[in-house]
Amino acid sequence: MTGILAILLGLGDKLAAHVLLAAGAIALGIVVALPLAVWASRSPPVARIVLGFASLVQTIPALALLALFFPILLSLRAVFGQELPTLGFLPALLALALYALLPIxxxxxxxxxxMAPGVLEAADGVGMTAWQKLRLVEAPLAAPYVMAGIRTASVWTIGAATLSTTVGQPSLGDPIFAGLQTQNWALVLAGCIASAALALVADLLLGAIERGFAARRKTLVWGGAALALLGVAAAGWSQADFGENDDDTVVIGAKSFSEQYxxxxxxxxxxRDVGYDVAYREGLGSAVVHDAVATGAIDIAIDYTGTLWTNEMNRDGNPGRDVVYxxxxxxxxxxxxxxxxGRLGFENAYALAMREDRARDLGVRSIADLVRVAPGLTIGADPEFFRRPEWFAVxxxxxxxxxxxxxxxxxFMYNALQSGEADVISAYTSDGRIAADRLVVLDDPQNAFPAYDALVxxxxxxADEERLLRALRPLIGAIDVEAMRKANLSVDRAENKLSPAEAADRLAGEIGF
Amino acid sequence: MPIPSESELHLANLTKSFGAVRAIDGIDLAVPRGSFVALVGASGSGKSTLLKTINRLVAPDDGAILFRGTDVRSGPAPALRRRIGYVFQSIGLFPHMSVAENIGIGPRLAGQPIGTGRIAELLELVELEGGHAARMPHELSGGQRQRVGVARALASDPQLLLMDEPFGALDPVTRDALGRRVRELHGRLGLTTLMVTHDMTEALLLAERVLVMARGRIVADESPRALLAGAGGEEAQALVAVPRDQADAIAELEK
Incomplete structure (x- = not known):
């Protein structure tokens, strides 16, 4: 419990970023939804189209909607220029605002x-213009309902904003994603508790405004609104302070697994040792990392030769490790x-792995041996694997x-192998759990899997910043697979876990810094 | 047709169709200043539609309406409506405004808000106590609400009062009392009043001129006395027969 409390106290920045993102998305949602609602209330066809579109957006999983804005913004650079950000705040804001539209x-x-037809007829009858009718009758009568919609949208948005971690926007999703990858449940819980608490507070304040509108009690409306705005302003103030020297901050990206963290x-x-300010964008989707570096959304990332070879260059065949590099x-x-x-020195290749006893029973030592028994077996893999060219090749x-x-x-893939829910998995060769779980990595006699040298x-x-390059060059060729496995295991194991930062410290010591 | 100079309202060749249905079928009508006219007819006879063309809640397909010699379409509709009192069956008090705010809405829209003194005066006109001013509509009875509706219609000192089934939803006692009060105010304030009703008794007792409508046309245009004497034709007499037979039956019971 004290662990979770300590983590919660360290989440201030993430919370502030989360509040700003959610508030921005809701504000944008309101600004778009209200004029649309006025238009829709005057034209049934518009109402059908607008509500249909908003419902359709709602059926897209939030994670996919966030990811979709990356290619959309990338193509919009043709219109708005290369300065348009494709990762981080903007795509998260747009996706969440779209999500907030429907309830409002x-x-x-x-x-x-x-609304009672008599009231609307009376508004015309006493001589209101269309604008007066909207302002004096329709708006105040709709206010409690609209507020209820905004309240629903806020709770959704605060929850969905945790997913913006995957497009490189800091949020309360950061500890959740990091914790899920490293099986650090305290981190996951802390993220969930913080985001749920934020949602409850927002619900409470907006609920007060809603009741204030319904009961026509102005103090309740203004009180709730003032407190909500105060919260957003505080978040904005803390972030503004934090981002002062943004230009000199080096942003380091990490995909969502322990080695990357x-x-x-x-x-x-x-x-840091040579004087840089450093920020991390962790939990990024594998597919966006390369583009994020290319566009400068992040400054440094670790990727793998095999991944770039097959996914970015769309090459197949395996001409050999050095040629590929x-x-x-x-x-x-x-x-x-x-x-x-350069190459860090170790490989984190895809490989097929089995439990030692199971492999022995079935007489399987290589992928070629697997062919005969595969129809009776279950293969487990990470969500990307079955759509990756490497899998097609193998x-x-x-x-x-x-x-x-x-x-x-x-x-959970490794757990599934242990519990027998999978017989074969797509393991990673630098993973510490291969040794710890006593797994057999199956030989690949035909070299169907490409090499996966880790690259900086x-x-x-x-690219030409000598101070930065000089600080990183000693890492090239310095990390062998044993050292990496050990570091990975220290984070992944269930007992006596290290944080990624602690593991990085030890790794640094191990390789002689 | 020459327009009589004392006409408050003049309707010429007025026509309105909803799809294939002719709600108003070529109506000509002159209403002298200061008269109290009742429009009577069955549901769907076009009486409500006719009333609403006057304050432009319904736009006619053809024909013209002159209010004090000027075409009602010559200015913006909201400005016209602020000069005409309008009372209707569902009352339409604004639920989020107090009684005082409801009554004062017309003058407020016209940019000449009225004070508490004038509100109290208007409440008195419709026989409500000054204490009602601060109440909300949902705190009032049905009869009190329609009294506020009448006060709201009178707040801008209109010359013309349009009433669409104004007492239709009220209990008979309230209905009778409020009807008498409106008749009295009509005289005291020098109004010209058009009242749509399906109740011939109400029309006979309150109006000085009764128009009977059927199929979008005016089929009878008589004084109450003439109608009771048998004038106006078959359709009008069928309507007059109802209260007369009721009165006869009640007189029979009292013997």
Whole structure:
């Protein structure tokens, strides 16, 4: 419990960012929804179209909606120029605002439909203009309903805003995603508690405003509104203070698994030592990391040769580890100016792994041996794996056909193997759990999986920043797979866990810094 | 047709259709200043539609309406409506405004808000106590609400009062009392009043001229005395027969 409390106390920045994001999204939602609602209340076809669109948006999972804004904003750069941010606050704001539309719109339209016709006729009869009718009659009568819609939207938005972590916007989702990946449940709980508490407070304040409107008690309306605005202002003030020297802050990105968290901290600590301010964007979707570096949304990231080879360059075939590396280095520097500083020294390849006893019983030592028994087995993999070219390559090279495919988050994938819910998993070769869980990594005699050397990528803006490059060069070739596995395990194991920062410290010691 | 100079209201060749239904079918009508006219007819006879064309709540397809010699379409509709009192069956008090705010809304819209003294005066006109001013509409009885509705219609000192089934939803005692009061105010304030009702008794007792409508046309235009004497034709007489038979039956019971 004291652990969670300590984490909660350290979430101030995330909370402030979360409040600003949610408040911004709701404000934008209101600004768009209210005029639309007025228009819809005067035209049934408009009402149908607008409500239909808002309902449709609502059916898109929030995670997907957030991710969709990355390509949308990227293509909008053609119109608004290269300065348009594609990750972080803007896509999160837009996606959440779209999400907030429906409850506000629906309540506003319903409120208008439920207004007594006699009252509206009287408004005309006493000589109100359309504007006076809206201002003096329709708006005040609709206010409690609209407020109820805003309240619903706020609770949704505060919850969904935790997902904005995946597009690089700091939020209370950061501890949740980090905790899920490293099985640090205190971190997950702290994130959930903070976000739920925020939602409850918002619900309480907006509920007071709603009751104030319904009972025509101005003190309740103004009191609730003042407290809510005060909260947002406080969040804004703390963030403004925090972001003063933003320009000199190096932003380090990390995908959502332990190795990435640890390496991000390792890099961050080295940069701090030479005087940089460092910020982390953790829990990023794997697909957005490369583009985020290319566009400068993040300055530094660790990616893997095999990932870039197959997913960014759309290449298949495996010409050999060194050729792949050199080709990627040239390609990245030519196409988008990303500096590939070098290879860290270890590989985190995809591989198929089994429990030792199970492999022995079935007589399986390589992927080729697996072909014969696969129809009776279940393969478990992370959510990306079955759509990745690497899987197609392995499947087609060997002619693999499993009885069943299941997807898990990486953490639960290992648990599934232990509990027998999966027979084979798509493991990562640098994962400490391979040794800890006594897993067998199956041989790949036909080299169907490409190599996955860990690379340091540097954004075009920083590609020639000698102070930064000098701080990072010692990392090149310095981390072997044993050291990485050990660091990963220290974060992933169930007992006696280290935080990514602590693991990074130890790793630094291990490799001689 | 020459327009009589003392006409408060003049309707010429007025027509309005809703789809295939002719709600008003070529009506010509002159209403002299200061008269109290009742429009009587069955549901769907077009009487309500006719009334609402006058304050432009309904736009006619054809024809013209002159109010004090000026075409009602010559200015903006809200400005016209502020000069005409309008009372209707569902009353339409604004639920979020107090009685005083409801009564004062017309003058407020016109940019000449009225004070508490004038509100008290208007409340007195409709026989409500001054203490009602601060109440909210939901705290009033149905009869009190319609009294406020009448006060609201009178607040801008209109010359013309339009009433659409004004007492239709009230209990008979309240209905009778409020009807008499409105008749009295009509005389005292020098109003021209048009009242739509489906109740011939009400029309006969309050109006000095009764128009009977059927199928969008005026089928009879008589004084109450003439109607009771048998004038106005078959449709009018069918309507007059109802209260007369009721009165006869009651007189029979009293013997």
């Amino acid at each position: 719109l629906r309540n506003a339209v319903t409120a208008r439909e439920h 640890i390496l991000a901290r390792l890099i961050g600590q080295r940069l 050199r080709t990627i280095k040239e390609w990245a520097e030519e196409t988008n100016g990303i500096r590939v500083l 499947r087609d090279t060997y002619g693999l056909r499993f009885g069943r495919q299941r997807t898990f988050t990486p953490t 990528l540097i954004a075009p803006d920083r």
